[in-house]
Amino acid sequence: MPISLALAxxxxxxxxxxxxGQYLIRPAVRxxxxxxxxxxxxxxxxxxxxxxxxxxxxxGLSLAMGAFLAGIMLAETEYQHHVENxxxxxxxxxxxxxxxxxxxxxxxxxxxxxxxEVAVMTLGLxxxxxxxxxxxxxxxxxxxxxxxxxxxxxxQGSEFGFALLAVxxxxxxxxxxxxxxxxxxxxxSMAISPMLIxxxxxxxxRFAPEYAGSLDRVExxxxxxxxxxxxxxxxxxxGRTGQNLAQFLKREGIPFVALEIDTxxxxxxxxxxxxxxxxxxxxPEILRLAGIEAARVLVVSxxxxxxxxxxxxxxRELRPEVPLIIRTRDDLxxxxxxxxxxxxxxxxxxxxxxxxxxxxxxxLGEDPRAIEEMLDEARAGHYARIxxxxxxxxxxxxxxxxxHHLHSxxxxxxxxxxxxxxxxxxxxxxxxxxxLRRNNVTSDDPRSEVELKPGDVLIVExxxxxxxxxxxxxxxxx
Numbered sequence: 001m002p003i004s005l006a007l008a009x010x011x012x013x014x015x016x017x018x019x020x021g022q023y024l025i026r027p028a029v030r031x032x033x034x035x036x037x038x039x040x041x042x043x044x045x046x047x048x049x050x051x052x053x054x055x056x057x058x059x060g061l062s063l064a065m066g067a068f069l070a071g072i073m074l075a076e077t078e079y080q081h082h083v084e085n086x087x088x089x090x091x092x093x094x095x096x097x098x099x100x101x102x103x104x105x106x107x108x109x110x111x112x113x114x115x116x117e118v119a120v121m122t123l124g125l126x127x128x129x130x131x132x133x134x135x136x137x138x139x140x141x142x143x144x145x146x147x148x149x150x151x152x153x154x155x156q157g158s159e160f161g162f163a164l165l166a167v168x169x170x171x172x173x174x175x176x177x178x179x180x181x182x183x184x185x186x187x188x189s190m191a192i193s194p195m196l197i198x199x200x201x202x203x204x205x206r207f208a209p210e211y212a213g214s215l216d217r218v219e220x221x222x223x224x225x226x227x228x229x230x231x232x233x234x235x236x237x238x239g240r241t242g243q244n245l246a247q248f249l250k251r252e253g254i255p256f257v258a259l260e261i262d263t264x265x266x267x268x269x270x271x272x273x274x275x276x277x278x279x280x281x282x283x284p285e286i287l288r289l290a291g292i293e294a295a296r297v298l299v300v301s302x303x304x305x306x307x308x309x310x311x312x313x314x315x316r317e318l319r320p321e322v323p324l325i326i327r328t329r330d331d332l333x334x335x336x337x338x339x340x341x342x343x344x345x346x347x348x349x350x351x352x353x354x355x356x357x358x359x360x361x362x363x364l365g366e367d368p369r370a371i372e373e374m375l376d377e378a379r380a381g382h383y384a385r386i387x388x389x390x391x392x393x394x395x396x397x398x399x400x401x402x403x404h405h406l407h408s409x410x411x412x413x414x415x416x417x418x419x420x421x422x423x424x425x426x427x428x429x430x431x432x433x434x435x436l437r438r439n440n441v442t443s444d445d446p447r448s449e450v451e452l453k454p455g456d457v458l459i460v461e462x463x464x465x466x467x468x469x470x471x472x473x474x475x476x477x478x
Contacts, residue, residue: 009059014069017052021073029077033476041478042086048074082472085465102162105169106187110180121185126192130155145204145211152200156193157186232256234295236281236311238265238274241327242301246274257290282310284318292318303329303348309340316341331404334382350383403463406434409471413454416477423448427470431462 025048032044049070056066074083111118134151138144165182168174174182196203204211233249235242238260249256258276260266269276279286281300292298298315300308308326315324323343328334331347338345354375361371378386411418417425422433436446437457452458458474460467472478 006060009061010065013056013059013061013066016055017066017069017073021076025073026077029074029079030476033079033472033478036477038086038478041082045074045083045086046090079472080468082468082478098166099159099162102166102183105176105179106183107180108184110184111188114181117181118184118188121181122188122192125157125185125189126155126196129157143208143211145208148204148207148211149200152196152203155196156189158190161186229255229257229291230294231296232291232294234287234290234292234298235259236298236300237302238262238269238276239302242299243269245299245301257295259286259290282307282314284314287311287314287318292322295319295322297323297325300324300326303327305333305337308337308342309333312337312340312342331383338382345382347383350386353386354378403466404461405464405467407460407462407467407471408437409458409460409474411452411454411456411458411474415454415475417452417474418454419451421449421451422446425470425473427466427473428458428460430466431460431470433458434461435459 029044032041035041049067051066052070052073053063053066056069057063074080077083130151132151133154134147137147137150142150162183165174165179165186169176169179232255233245235245235256235258238246238258239262242258242260246256246258256275258269258274259279259281260269260276261278261280263278266276266278277290279290281287292315300311302308305328308328312324312326315322320341324341325344325346326337326342327346327348328337329347330349331345334345334347358371358375361374362368422428433446435442435444435458436450437443437459438453438455442459460470462470
């Protein structure tokens with residue numbers, strides 16, 4: 001019965017906050033935004049969060065649940081990005097205060113007074129968590145040496161342990177005195193972990209001697225087989241795309257060497273006589289053994305951004321002049337990879353859309369040369385002319401600096417921007433205006449002195465945050 005009652009209270013709180021957000025909060029936020037007061041807007045957002053927390057607290061639920069529901073409610077408004085920017089300083093300060101409060105409750109004398117207990121708990125934490133990670137890694141199919149290294153890397157305590165302790169203390173499950181050895185164990189495990197991480201390979205070799213053979217075999221195989229290779233293509237990743245590239249290279253008689261971390265692919269490819277080796281492409285020593293100094297081109301054939309970034313940095317340190325081609329799933333990280341040293345970045349989504357256009361125009365009977373010219377023009381400037389598109393909500397990632405979102409903004413009669421020119425709106429200058437639709441006629445690249453009228457639709461391109469800021473200025477002048 002108590003569980004059912006708690007669920008009912010939670011459902012009631014959710015319903016109240018949800019409908020309040022739909023019919024009360026959204027209009028209220030618009031009214032506050034229309035006052036052009038940034039301070040009032042911030043205070044109103046905090047008031048909503050506190051009221052939602054108070055409501056859930058009155059129903060016997062946590063304050064955090066109310067604040068969480070308020071965040072969901074505010075995220076559904078057109079001011080979601082503006083709200084996030086206003087609240088971020090509070091989040092950072094309160095997060096810092098949380099860790100300070102945990103630290104202030106720690107009595108370092110516990111390490112001296114209960115040395116044995118703290119030592120046992122620290123070793124138990126590192127060994128217990130490390131063993132769990134090791135077993136999970138081994139069950140996932142990795143070798144014993146890799147599993148041990150994973151356990152060492154992830155065996156220490158973390159900040160989340162402090163969060164769990166705080167909840168346990170405030171709820172009465174643990175007293176402050178009983179929590180002291182646990183806090184000490186977490187802190188000590190975090191202090192010890194850098195030394196363990198630094199020597200994780202040596203520790204793994206001690207408990208898994210056969211792991212040394214796999215490490216040495218990779219380097220010896222590459223060095224002995226292709227130490228004198230010249231003018232070859234170095235392929236990082238031998239999945240489907242890498243294998244297809246290799247087929248074209250073999251057809252033209254161009255030598256290549258491929259590096260792959262999937263042991264099954266390496267085993268089968270080597271049995272078929274392919275020059276494929278087990279190795280981490282981001283390791284400078286592996287790249288050197290694979291002949292990076294003599295390679296004509298280096299190609300990253302997989303779509304992992306972080307790994308490609310590490311490879312690009314390693315390649316540019318070893319051989320700055322070698323052509324570097326990187327494949328990605330989309331164009332979200334195109335600029336950052338170019339900054340890391342890539343000569344060409346090939347996004348799958350854009351290239352597939354271009355191939356679709358090519359086949360469509362061919363089916364329409366267009367001149368093949370005209371089609372190729374059109375595609376070459378689209379590729380110019382790293383796909384600058386075709387990267388922008390209209391996103392759905394699930395495509396928006398605030399953590400990724402994507403400046404190619406298309407968005408249309410319709411001007412209503414009561415909007416602040418009506419009667420003003422484009423150049424008079426400061427935030428609108430931070431994004432690109434693709435077109436202006438007026439009286440069902442769309443003009444490309446409208447002049448900055450054009451005066452905006454009710455019913456106009458601005459088509460803009462930029463980062464979601466910048467677009468949201470420009471839209472708020474258009475609506476309310478903030």
